Amino acid sequence: MTSPSQLAQAAERPVRAVRPRSGRRSPRHRRHGLIALLFLFPLLLFYGTYYIYSFVFLARVSRQQVSLSFVDAVDVGWQNFRLVATDTLFQHAVINNLIFAAVSIAAALTIGFVAAMMLATGVRLHRTLYVILLLPSLIPLSLFATIFGKMLGTQYGAFNGLLRGVGLSGLQQDWLGQSNTAYAAVAVLLIYLIGLPIMYYRSDIESVNLSLVEAAVLDGAGTWRVFRSLLFPLLRNTHKTVVLSVLLGSFRAFDVIFFSTNGAPSGQTSITGTYIYNKTLAGTTVGYASAAALLLLLIAFVISAVQLVLMRRESR
Amino acid sequence: MKTMKRRGRDMAGDTAPLAMLRSRSRDRFLMQAFLVAMGAWWLFPLYTALRGSIQAGGLSNYTDLLTKPVAGVWLPRTFVNSLVIAALHAGIVISVSAAAGFAFSRLRFTGREALYNMVLICLAVPATAIIVPVYYITGTLGLFDSPLAVAFPEAALTLPFGVLLLRNFADGLPESWFEAAEIDRAGTFRVFWHIYLPQVRTPMINLGILCVMWSMQDFVFPSLVIRQPSGTTASQAVETIQGAFAGSTPLQTSEYYAALVLLAVPAVVLVTVGLRWISRGLTAGGTKE
Numbered sequence: 069m070t071s072p073s074q075l076a077q078a079a080e081r082p083v084r085a086v087r088p089r090s091g092r093r094s095p096r097h098r099r100h101g102l103i104a105l106l107f108l109f110p111l112l113l114f115y116g117t118y119y120i121y122s123f124v125f126l127a128r129v130s131r132q133q134v135s136l137s138f139v140d141a142v143d144v145g146w147q148n149f150r151l152v153a154t155d156t157l158f159q160h161a162v163i164n165n166l167i168f169a170a171v172s173i174a175a176a177l178t179i180g181f182v183a184a185m186m187l188a189t190g191v192r193l194h195r196t197l198y199v200i201l202l203l204p205s206l207i208p209l210s211l212f213a214t215i216f217g218k219m220l221g222t223q224y225g226a227f228n229g230l231l232r233g234v235g236l237s238g239l240q241q242d243w244l245g246q247s248n249t250a251y252a253a254v255a256v257l258l259i260y261l262i263g264l265p266i267m268y269y270r271s272d273i274e275s276v277n278l279s280l281v282e283a284a285v286l287d288g289a290g291t292w293r294v295f296r297s298l299l300f301p302l303l304r305n306t307h308k309t310v311v312l313s314v315l316l317g318s319f320r321a322f323d324v325i326f327f328s329t330n331g332a333p334s335g336q337t338s339i340t341g342t343y344i345y346n347k348t349l350a351g352t353t354v355g356y357a358s359a360a361a362l363l364l365l366l367i368a369f370v371i372s373a374v375q376l377v378l379m380r381r382e383s384r
Numbered sequence: 385m386k387t388m389k390r391r392g393r394d395m396a397g398d399t400a401p402l403a404m405l406r407s408r409s410r411d412r413f414l415m416q417a418f419l420v421a422m423g424a425w426w427l428f429p430l431y432t433a434l435r436g437s438i439q440a441g442g443l444s445n446y447t448d449l450l451t452k453p454v455a456g457v458w459l460p461r462t463f464v465n466s467l468v469i470a471a472l473h474a475g476i477v478i479s480v481s482a483a484a485g486f487a488f489s490r491l492r493f494t495g496r497e498a499l500y501n502m503v504l505i506c507l508a509v510p511a512t513a514i515i516v517p518v519y520y521i522t523g524t525l526g527l528f529d530s531p532l533a534v535a536f537p538e539a540a541l542t543l544p545f546g547v548l549l550l551r552n553f554a555d556g557l558p559e560s561w562f563e564a565a566e567i568d569r570a571g572t573f574r575v576f577w578h579i580y581l582p583q584v585r586t587p588m589i590n591l592g593i594l595c596v597m598w599s600m601q602d603f604v605f606p607s608l609v610i611r612q613p614s615g616t617t618a619s620q621a622v623e624t625i626q627g628a629f630a631g632s633t634p635l636q637t638s639e640y641y642a643a644l645v646l647l648a649v650p651a652v653v654l655v656t657v658g659l660r661w662i663s664r665g666l667t668a669g670g671t672k673e
Contacts, residue, residue, distance in 0.1 A: 100492050101493040101494065103572050104487045104493040104496075105493075107483045107486055107487035107491065107576075108483070108487045108499075110479070110483060111480050111483070111484040111543060114480065114540045115503070115540070115543075117536075117540070118514065118518065118521070118536070118541075119509070119514075119540065121521070122514045122517035122518070125516070125520060126517055129516060136516075136519055138520060179422075185402070186415040186418060187419065188399045188402045189403055189406050190402070190406060191412060191415050191419060192416060193419075193420075196423075197419050197423045199656060200423045200427055201422065201423065203430065203652070204426065204429065206651060206655040206656070207652055208600055208601050208618065208619035208622070208647070209603070210619045210620075210622045210623065211648050214644060215430075215432070215433045215644055216429060218432075218436075219429060226428070226429075230428075273399060273402070274399060279401070281401040282401035282404070285401055285404045285405060286404075291408065291411040291415075294405065316508050319510050322510070322603070322604055323601070323619075327622070341510060341511075344512045344513065344515070345512050345604070354516055358516050361512070361515075364510060364512070368509050369505055369508070371508045372504065372505050372507045372508040373505060375508070376501065376505070
């Protein structure tokens, strides 16, 4: 599930500050409590099952050695947590999450921003080009990542084919064979997926006041200057949306890596998502995967909390 | 609500100062060149997939895939499966969020903000973090291979956002309508049904479209709880059918590419149609100055 768009919208509308509670408690207010419970009941049912029960379940399983059949569990205490926390591959996965988020953010704030502004000038074919740039983000990630993974193939892959075609055979690589080229490949893949930030920029530029830009253009300011010194600061709210949504999305991202490199070479490019998924399906390491999942949840909650605090401060 | 009034289809309508940059022929040329080059690079993967799909066997790869099942998976069937899940997911999220959004925005009760914060703190919970319990819960509920087994956890992950969206929108509605209803002594349910629901139609539609988009993308939950080939979703099929083409003869490679291209079609169609709606409403009701 891609979450980028989630935050986009979330950040558009800051969370409302706590309303002053009315001092007097009339019977009417007390009645709301029961009715509110009725309206909230379906939500609480989902939360109770898929969050609260899930977390309790994870806490229990994380101290066991067990498979997905959940029978014959062996109690191993805190061992799983110790193993996860000291597993360099897990630390690597968390760091990769952050590196990949940084790459996506950098790409969105530069290439994505510039492309969106250029599209907004209404150059020829701008609508077609817009859809083309969004295309990789719109089809299922599993699909795009698979196609991309195949393009990395040593012998029949499109990238090596392209290099041969333009006479640069010497640059051909076993892309997933070494960690630096594998990282480069993931970076290219992430750049392909900046469609949503482009969408936010393209959509938001229509709702900012462009009168300053008009004056600057009439005064003969250079196009690049207009982009950098006027439009970029004007869209600062959108930058925030983009940064938060990409950061959040990067910990939710799973398909991107799973279907392109799946961690190759030897776990170097894996992220928390692929790490947990592979451990879950690996047999008796479900407890171990649960411990990793709890640590991941901790990170997710911190990100959520930071985001909530930021949004609240903004609305004050 | 400013942007809601702007329903024009021409997106460049409001960016006239930017359009002025087009009149500089050198800059126009550079921008056009940059975008076309970028577009070409973006189409490159699609091009390799299309070319690969007809390299061996030609177009009959496509007709074969549409008429014969692969590894027990009939591709058109996966589209139906994906759509059913997407519809369930959207339906659940829209109705549950609408009710909860009403409670958080319009009803006063003890612990409202604390509860609301607890709802929002789950915004960033990743699907992979809860796959172990979801697998267990699905088994306990006896839901394996049911579309609901996918739609439920998907909905759980989307609900924090849905509630946030609906509550924020409802908080921005004019107080006077609700006061008028109170004076008329309208009951809570009538206020919900006749005043609140018609007003939150826009975020409800947006939410529904986003749910469909996310469902089409989701691989984790289908792969976890759908085991029958007949229940495979489109994004899951990418992996399920991989084995059938594992021989890596040129023909099998081409057929696999053809399958990938076919699997992308419904998502592209659905999403480009939805995109027209969503980019229009993305900032609707926003608090931008």
